Amino acid sequence: MKTMSRLLAATMLVAGLAGAAHAKTFVYCSEGSPEGFDPAPYAAGTTFDASSKPVYSRLTEFERGTTNVIPGLAESWDISEDGTVYTFHLRKGVKFHTTEYFTPTRDFNADDVIFSFQRQNDKNDPWYAYAGGTWEYWTGMDMPNLVKSIEKVDDYTVKLTLTAANAPMLANLAMDFASILSKEYADKLAAEGKQPDLNQLPVGTGPFQFVAYEKDAVIRYQAFADYWGGKQKIDDLVFAITPDASVRVQKLKAGECQLMPYPNPADVETLQSDDSIQLMSQAGLNVGYLAYNTMMKPFDDVRVRKALNMAINKKAIIDAVFQGTGQEAKNPIPPTMWSYNDNIQDDPYDPEAAKKLLAEAGVKDLSMKVWAMPVSRPYNPNARRMAELIQADYANVGVKVEIVSYEWAEYLKRSQDKERDGALLMGWTGDNGDPDNFLAVLLGCSGVGGSNRANWCNEEFNNLVTKAAAVSDIAERTKLYEDAQVVFKKEAPWATIAHSTTYVPMSKAVIDYKVDPLGSHRFDGVDLAE
């Protein structure tokens, strides 16, 4: 009955808005359902698009359309000499959403920051276990080891003490898991014994406030009039959940929505030629690669890895697998990321040289496995096809390939096995726009047996990326990462294959949408033509 009265009230609200002159409704054909509306327990972009992006704000934010970190709920911050103490000065007068289910009595303050982080960090916090205790990003970004303490200095000052200097920290705090929730709301829910509602009926300080969610069908938001960044130009934001990519295209064409994510590569061409649609694109912040298991023979020999790299015809792969919607990769980080080293020469496609190098390494009649992922990802839309092309390329240099594939969960499990045989297709999409998030996570020594699928632990490389994470000067960090990429190319733990291009088709009426290099979909600052 309560739900009903809430819905009724919301209906009246929306009806009232619709009655008002020129209410602008923006419909987004989203690709899936959010798992919940508290972003911190989850890891899926679909969930973040529906929760953290519209509803919440963070201490720091990513500037729209870039990976630059700008002030958010923290107006400014000081970093201690040694880089281990961050003092955040919080914005004053920031309001939380007033909804049917919660009316805030106070503005945002330090208590909300402490609550939002402590519940993920402290196993004894009463809110630690409320959503299963799966704080995937908090643990994934190594926050439990990085954070020594989070303290309230006064109502508008928070002190974050780290165990060691960590330059990517400001970018980490702009990530979805670091969204700031209302402590007052959480306290109210706890008092009423309705903790799960924190994940179902969100209250934040973001540009849009939550109105209603009809499971697997529609999510409704409305612009928050008191948003600290100013009221949005659109009045209502609606997510029409549409899992099939071809159907999303049809809906966009029929005007049932104004913007859609993830078109099929095959649909891109038709969309380009459609007069009513504008197609924005941006190089995705990702990389698809083939990781040799550098712990196993003969892939422990750099000559073998180099030879196999030279045997791969990447251009053919871009054409066949990405249908042109990607670019060849030479570095482990994408070209849009700062510190990308463009001076690096890629291993040329040269089967003859590859054969010679293999002979030099004393490798004859090599037969190996190439692992193909069973799922489609932006960085690799069709791993099976890619593996077949690589199989043919390797056959040209006398290497016999057996393609293996497992169901996804099993694939992930086996890919972490240090004694895995052969080379593995895998990829990565950046979380926070920091090179550390690629180089240290995917190739650092601590990732061996986990996210470092090549099981490659190179002292020189590891020292460079570890040092780069500890200094805060961008120029100095850039130099260190550039050097690290030189070491990477020389040692060739992977064949770097491709960076995909992200396409976002939208109606011509959409004004000022910016494609997010981090892959999310956010609608703050967007307008619709009358």
Add this chain to the structure above:
Amino acid sequence: MFGFILRRLGLLIPTFIGVSLVAFFFIRLLPGDPVLLLAGERGISPERYAELMHRFGFDLPLWKQFIYYFTDLLHGDFGTSISTKKPIFTEFFTLFPATLELSICAVIFAVVLGVPAGVIAAVKRNSWFDHTAMATALVGYSMPIFWWALLLIIVFSGMLGWTPVSGRISLLFFFPKVTGFMLIDSLLSGKAGAFQSAVSHLILPTIVLGTIPLAVIARQTRSAMLEVLGEDYIRTAKAKGLSPFRVVAVHALRNALIPVITTIGLQIGVLMAGAILTETIFSWPGIGKWMVDSIFRRDYPAVQGGLVLIALIVMGVNLVVDMLYGLVNPKIRHQR
């Protein structure tokens, strides 16, 4: 009749235990587990893996997990989803009305078109109608649902603009869910145009989901009718001078209906399978899509609970079909 129902109900107990067992082990037979999928490309450390497995109770011996799960089931607790952290029972019955509404429409569509088509084809055996209808039925039966749905969307929504592309109702309408059945809720909302919008959204998914059952029912009706039409009592009826309509509609059809009702009952399973694809394409918020998502996420509690609930419903439907049988054919209810 009462004894008949009791016997049928008694049979449900072992079936229920069997289904619970199968649901429990089926999802665990699949490789991988929810924790690994949660971590994805990032990978997970063995310590953290162990911690999460423990938190979900997946580190217990299987028999212990099963006993906990089965005890909960008997108490009416279907578990909590790992992904959404909500009770399975709530999740299921939030989505179930959408699937049921679509399935009922599809069955009505299939029966209303299929039975008359089958009867006419049988009566006018070897006529052009018979050949066309049966050839069409064969095509319909072999139709890949995914392709068929997209084709209809492209033609009727894209090119002609007659029907909406997907969803259950226009986004302009926003009213409380009372029954979960959009046709009823839209009427209750009292908003002009809401019911029409709900109907127009139902047309294409109904056709897509109803196509295979339609084909099956048409063919089944035809062959059942052919068999009955050759019986002595039909000749007698004709000889008595009854009108051809009365012979077909009353004497023949009633007897031919028994296998047809069985077929319709069996189509429930087909509908569930078809619902998965139909719901995905038409963005229909039903349980087919939800089950598949849960399987991909290895959301053990959701898959187990969902399967048991679906099984209970199918068992219920079969019970009703059995009883209908008994009504239509007294011979069956008196069998020991």
